[in-house]
Structure formats: structure tokens, C-alpha cells
Amino acid sequence: MILFFILGATLGSFACCQAWRIHDKDKAKWSHCEKCKYQLKWYDNIPIVSWLMLGGKCRKCRKPIGWAELLSEIGLGVVFVLSFLLWPAEGGLVFADFAEVCKFSLFLVNLVILLVLFVYDAKWKELPVSLMLASMAISVIFLGINVYVSYGMGRNFDLISLVGALVILPGFYYLMYKVSGETWVGGGDWILCLPLALILGNFWLAMFTLFAANIIGSIFSVPLLVKKKGPKTAIPFGPFLILGFLVVFFLQVQILNLVII
Ligand SMILES: [Zn+2]
Structure with a gap:
């Protein structure tokens, strides 16, 4: 379940980022701050943890990152765990x-x-x-x-x-x-x-x-x-x-x- 949560949170971070990329037609390889273009380091990209450590603000310009990132990460983490727990098959996923x-x-x-x-x-x-x-x-x-x-x-x-x-x-x-x-x-x-x-x-x-x-x-x-x-x-x-x-x-x-x- 912990693994499913981590997988969900990571993909949640990816998904939220993709929404911005598709909207801005942004082909940039690395995630960056929307406001100051600061290129995120790997330690700024850890789902949930980085957001909390930075207090929801950019490391460089201190402008707010927004709640969508954190909520997407927690949300998809939780839904992945729920999918595993509540999978509608006889006997659940373990015997699938x-x-x-x-x-x-x-x-x-x-x-x-x-x-x-x-x-x-x-x-x-x-x-x-x-x-x-x-x-x-x-x-x-x-x-x-x-x-x-x-x-x-x-x-x-x-x-x-x-x-x-x-x-x-x-x-x-x-x-x-x-x-x-x-x-x-x-x-x-x-x-x-x-x-x-x-x-x-x-x-x-x-x-x-x-x-x-x-x-x-x-x-x-x-x-x-x-x-x-x-x-x-x-x-x-x-x-x-x-x-x-x-x-x-x-x-x-x-x-x-x-x-x-
Ligand atoms: Zn910034």
C-alpha cells in the first residue's frame, strides 16, 4: 500500500505538470518555476515532501507554487491505494x-x-x-x-x-x-x-x-x-x-x- 501511494503521488506530480505543459505548449525538459523560471533540482521534485519543505513556495523567488500540485500528489496517491483496496473483483486483487x-x-x-x-x-x-x-x-x-x-x-x-x-x-x-x-x-x-x-x-x-x-x-x-x-x-x-x-x-x-x- 505504501508503494501504491508513492507510485500514485509520483504520477500525480507528473500529471499535474503535464496539464501545464499541454496548456503552455511547453516543451522544456525540466520542471521550472512558473514565475521566475528557476529550474527545479531533483530535491525540489520529491512528491509531497518538497512542497511541504518549501512551504508551497518557490525556492528562489518565494512566490506560491499553488495547491494543485500538492492536492494532485496526495489525491492520486490515495486513489491508487483505494484502487488496490477496493478493486471490484471476487476476493480482491490479491487473488486476481x-x-x-x-x-x-x-x-x-x-x-x-x-x-x-x-x-x-x-x-x-x-x-x-x-x-x-x-x-x-x-x-x-x-x-x-x-x-x-x-x-x-x-x-x-x-x-x-x-x-x-x-x-x-x-x-x-x-x-x-x-x-x-x-x-x-x-x-x-x-x-x-x-x-x-x-x-x-x-x-x-x-x-x-x-x-x-x-x-x-x-x-x-x-x-x-x-x-x-x-x-x-x-x-x-x-x-x-x-x-x-x-x-x-x-x-x-x-x-x-x-x-x-
Ligand atoms: Zn520562482
């Missing part, structure tokens, strides 16, 4: 077979991409399409393994439920986006929903993700709307979709038990 380990690895890679999207959307209210396509490619392989495994165990894969998931999540957001002319949700949100729906692969799980994302979104947005400029404030929805997805993915066994009765 090769296919399950493949799915788990793909899931972790997808988490890194989702974190770049999370940071990017929270910062600049945009979702880079190339990243969503990468996430989709991984999700298609993930789904492929799911289908392969269920046929291998002599079960039919529930194709109708998968189609239902695609209709209720990306379909719903696409409709909202089209009907509202991009004022309710952005054009990126429905594309982001595609990989999420493919991984969940189940109508009920997609439905719960929709609810969870909206509930989390409301909790965060209402104080923001009251405090700021009223209902016109654009709020990026991508982060809420990703958080809602994670909650539902980790609790999928419990949710499906609830629904199937």
Missing part, C-alpha cells in the same frame, strides 16, 4: 488472475490521464480532446477484457446494459450540450463521459455516476455561486464527473446489489 491485473494496470494509467483532465478543466475550463481520446483507447481495451472474461466464464456480456450506459451518460450530456447551446454543460463533458461509461459498462452504474457527479457538483458549486457573480459563473463539470465516476466504480458491487433486488 492475469486478466484482472491487466484491467487494474489499465485503470491506473487511465487515472493518470483523468487527473491531467481534472487539473486542466479546473484551471482553464477546457478538456483537451487528445487526452480524452487516449483515455477512450484505454477504456476500449478495458471493456474488451471485460467482454472476453465474461464469455470465458460462460456468461453473456450484457450488451444492452452497456448501450444503456452510453445513452444515459455521454448521451445525456450530449443532449444537454446541444439543447442548451453549450450554456449548461461544455462540449467536452459528453466526450469525457464516453471512457467513463465504457469502463463502467453497465446502465445502473452510469446512472449512479450521473447522480453522484451532480450531487458532488451541487455541493461544490452552490457556495461558489452564492459567493461570486451569481448563476452566470461558469463551473467546469469535468472534475465532478471524474469524482462521481470514482465513487461509483469503487462501490459498484454494493450499488449493483442494491439495484438488482
Whole structure:
């Protein structure tokens, strides 16, 4: 678990950095301070530790680095540990077979991409399409393994439920986006929903993700709307979709038990 946390924190640091690089079209080889261009030494790049040691400030110019770095590192570290602990397979990951380990690895890679999207959307209210396509490619392989495994165990894969998931999540957001002319949700949100729906692969799980994302979104947005400029404030929805997805993915066994009765 400690190893998973360290791996998650390191990749979280990488992901947060990538969001900036993609946004600034920055090809620089080494991480540097956004303000004074100070090139970070290796000891400035240790996830979480460096941030805390420096008090969240640049070593040279003492300007604040920002919370996104620290939160990304801790966040992905925690989610990696949760993925290991709560992996929805019979007996958990410890007794998992090769296919399950493949799915788990793909899931972790997808988490890194989702974190770049999370940071990017929270910062600049945009979702880079190339990243969503990468996430989709991984999700298609993930789904492929799911289908392969269920046929291998002599079960039919529930194709109708998968189609239902695609209709209720990306379909719903696409409709909202089209009907509202991009004022309710952005054009990126429905594309982001595609990989999420493919991984969940189940109508009920997609439905719960929709609810969870909206509930989390409301909790965060209402104080923001009251405090700021009223209902016109654009709020990026991508982060809420990703958080809602994670909650539902980790609790999928419990949710499906609830629904199937
Ligand atoms: Zn600096």
C-alpha cells in the first residue's frame, strides 16, 4: 500500500505538470518555476515532501507554487491505494488472475490521464480532446477484457446494459450540450463521459455516476455561486464527473446489489 501511494503521488506530480505543459505548449525538459523560471533540482521534485519543505513556495523567488500540485500528489496517491483496496473483483486483487491485473494496470494509467483532465478543466475550463481520446483507447481495451472474461466464464456480456450506459451518460450530456447551446454543460463533458461509461459498462452504474457527479457538483458549486457573480459563473463539470465516476466504480458491487433486488 505504501508503494501504491508513492507510485500514485509520483504520477500525480507528473500529471499535474503535464496539464501545464499541454496548456503552455511547453516543451522544456525540466520542471521550472512558473514565475521566475528557476529550474527545479531533483530535491525540489520529491512528491509531497518538497512542497511541504518549501512551504508551497518557490525556492528562489518565494512566490506560491499553488495547491494543485500538492492536492494532485496526495489525491492520486490515495486513489491508487483505494484502487488496490477496493478493486471490484471476487476476493480482491490479491487473488486476481492475469486478466484482472491487466484491467487494474489499465485503470491506473487511465487515472493518470483523468487527473491531467481534472487539473486542466479546473484551471482553464477546457478538456483537451487528445487526452480524452487516449483515455477512450484505454477504456476500449478495458471493456474488451471485460467482454472476453465474461464469455470465458460462460456468461453473456450484457450488451444492452452497456448501450444503456452510453445513452444515459455521454448521451445525456450530449443532449444537454446541444439543447442548451453549450450554456449548461461544455462540449467536452459528453466526450469525457464516453471512457467513463465504457469502463463502467453497465446502465445502473452510469446512472449512479450521473447522480453522484451532480450531487458532488451541487455541493461544490452552490457556495461558489452564492459567493461570486451569481448563476452566470461558469463551473467546469469535468472534475465532478471524474469524482462521481470514482465513487461509483469503487462501490459498484454494493450499488449493483442494491439495484438488482
Ligand atoms: Zn520562482
